[in-house]
Amino acid sequence: MYYDLNLKFNNNLEELLNESRRLGFSGVAIIQSSKKFKKDYIHDLKEFKVAKQMDIYSGVEIAARSVNDLKKKISSLRKKVDVLIVQGGRVKINRAACEDPRVDIISQPNKKRRDCGLNHILSKEAAKNQVAVEININSILQSRYSYRSKLFSQYRDILKLHEKFKFPIIITSAGTSIYDLRKPRDIIRLTQCFGMKKHDSVNSMTNSPTNILKRSKIRPEMIVNGVRDICTTDN
């Protein structure tokens, strides 16, 4: 059961879904940008889900300018979608995302940076709040020469932190067209280029996404951290 929780929303969505199904993904999340978020679109996804017989989830990617902006967007969008991704890059945004248990995935914490964007403090927070760190296949495919090797070294740093602090890692394609998608086995081989072990790669495409989706399913029942309303009788 392989999942790809970051497929970008575009006009020929049907083609993208058909292709990801053909490649062997049993579930995908279609991610909208927080700037152009449309709620009606989530209803369309439900129709697709029935037609394609595939697990299709809705998601949003938040690109925030400041921590306050990020928190505002998280509170307004969290209940509307299944998967909430925060676009990382800046130190403060990375930290705020790792500290917030409502965030599912932090995407590209190393974006436009020389280091990997995480440190031991952020890693501990991410592990505590179950925020998954994304390894983006599209950024590898679209980079060349020294940029690609730099990206590999950043991913190696993330993996070192993952081994020590055990925060979840998730591999996504972040594809916008069918040409950005790859088979899960190809992705596993590709991740071995920067030292990811096979069972880690498999886990990050099977267990980590499943845990995120499970968490999002029971989120409405949670009252505070550790207290869950299982059965309510309306009298």
Add this chain to the structure above:
Amino acid sequence: MISPQNIFRHELIGLSVEITESSNPDLIGIKGKVVDETKNTIKIEKINGDEVLIPKNVATFNFTLNGGDIVEIEGKILVARPEDRIKKKFRKYW
């Protein structure tokens, strides 16, 4: 009035309880009524009349409220003296 929104701050004595998860497998399935509570333990009176002392921080409890609501609570968040739990801070977001 005890409700799912305030049970973790409320008095637990008198409620029906079942242990659903625990690091000690012998505790799983214990069912009964809460008869006493300390900072780290809960005393449960089983249906056959036996009393067992359960450490809070290793178990997950399902409390049945008077209205019939069932609430699952991780024992870790109950670790405090009952009179102090009212002023304890709980993480709101999840």
